[in-house]
Amino acid sequence: xxxxxxxxxxxxxxxxxxxxxxxxxxxxxxxxxxxxxxxxxxxxxxxxxxxxxxxxxxxxxxxxxxxxxxxxxxxxxxxxxxxxxxxxxxxxxxxxxxxxxxxxxxxxxxxxxxxxxxxxxxxxxxxxxxxxxxxxxxxxxxxxxxxxxxx
Numbered sequence: 171x172x173x174x175x176x177x178x179x180x181x182x183x184x185x186x187x188x189x190x191x192x193x194x195x196x197x198x199x200x201x202x203x204x205x206x207x208x209x210x211x212x213x214x215x216x217x218x219x220x221x222x223x224x225x226x227x228x229x230x231x232x233x234x235x236x237x238x239x240x241x242x243x244x245x246x247x248x249x250x251x252x253x254x255x256x257x258x259x260x261x262x263x264x265x266x267x268x269x270x271x272x273x274x275x276x277x278x279x280x281x282x283x284x285x286x287x288x289x290x291x292x293x294x295x296x297x298x299x300x301x302x303x304x305x306x307x308x309x310x311x312x313x314x315x316x317x318x319x320x321x
Contacts, residue, residue: 175232175233175236175237175240175253175254175255175256176227176229176232176233176236176255176256176257176258176297177255177256177257177258178257178258178259179257179258179259179260179261179265180257181257182255182257182269184205184207184266184269187253187255187269187271188203188205188271191203191251191253191271191273194250194251196250196251197250197251197273199250199275200250200251200273200274200275201274201275201276201277202273202274202275202276202277202279202280203271203272203273203280204271204272204274204277204280204281204283204284205269205270205271205272205284206268206269206270206271206284206287206288207266207268207269208266208267208268208269208270208288209264209265209266209267210222210223210261210262210263210264210265210267211263212263212264214301214303218303218304218305219303219304220263220301220302220303220304221263221302221303221304221310222260222261222262222263222302223260223261223267223299223300223301223302224259224260224261224299224300224302224312225256225257225258225259225260225261225267225297225298225299225300226258226297226298226300227256227258227295227296227297227298228296229258231296232256232295232296232297235291235294235295235296236254236256236291236295239252239254239287239290239291239294239295240252240253240254240287243272243283243286243287243290246279246282246283247279248274248275248276248278248279248280249272249273249274249275249279249280249283250273250274250275251271251272251273252270252271252272252273252283252287253269253270253271253272254268254269254270254287254291254295255268255269255270255271256268256291256295256297268291270284270287270288270291272284272287298314298315299314299315300312300313300314300315301313301314301315
């Protein structure tokens with residue numbers, strides 16, 4: 171598996187990610203894989219209709235931070251692998267934005283680590299989301315989500 175954690179849209183499929191994970195030498199210790207797929211929601215916390223998202227990142231730093239999160243979480247008991255892959259580009263409602271995969275010896279090991287991985291990448295990685303919403307009068311407005319409080 172490549173060490174890159176941010177990818178252009180469409181550069182990685184979930185099926186390929188799972189296949190590569192299962193082919194790793196230490197996978198025989200795993201009894202569970204948990205996956206989180208973040209997708210573009212059609213309505214934001216402000217009840218506005220979302221048209222699309224644009225995702226950008228400080229790529230070098232984002233790769234570094236996501237790698238650090240994965241390496242840190244891999245140290246937890248029973249964890250075999252942790253991967254976070256975030257996509258960059260323009261995304262329509264329903265399209266995949268991020269894959270977080272955790273493999274471990276038992277389901278009791280993987281779910282808390284999956285939750286921690288999602289929480290940490292959202293807080294720590296320099297990945298930026300521009301939201302395009304359709305206003306009540308049918309116009310499109312765009313803003314960086316960091317410019318507004320998320321609900």
